[in-house]
Amino acid sequence: MKRIFTARDAMEAHFVKSLLENAGIEAVIEGEFLQQIRGDIPFTMDSLPKVCVREEDFHAAEVVVNAHRARLKNRAQSQGPSWTCVCGETHAAQFAACWKCGAAKPSDTDCT
Ligand SMILES: [Zn+2]
Structure with a gap:
């Protein structure tokens, strides 16, 4: 599996996973449970949940994730x-x- 997206939190990780699954791409979340102990570990990108896809799905997943990022950016500005x-x-x-x-x-x- 290859990391396609690092989420800010478990909610976003699940959201991206569902976007990928809706597009027919199998996705898994890694590191989701690290959040529960975040108080004990340094806050780094490694402690955030990551969405991973199969190597062969990576490019298709990238399209979905980039669309998500673009929407986030637009909405952050307008909402x-x-x-x-x-x-x-x-x-x-x-x-x-x-x-x-x-x-x-x-x-x-x-x-x-
Ligand atoms: Zn609620």
Whole structure:
């Protein structure tokens, strides 16, 4: 397997994995559980979850991941700050619902 993407957190790793799987590319997440002990280890790229694909799928995966990166960049510029769900999970602005509990993003008029 070859690393295609280093995610900021497990949520993003799972999101990218599902994008790849939707495109018919088998993907696995490595290092996901390191986050739980991050307090004990130095914060480095190696402690972040990584999405890996098979060598032969790498180029196809790259297209999917680059599209994801481009969307993130656009949305980071056009949308507001990250938001915190009622369950306590924090999400980047582009996510309209919580991956953990399924709750919708609160609208701007709600107090959060
Ligand atoms: Zn939630």
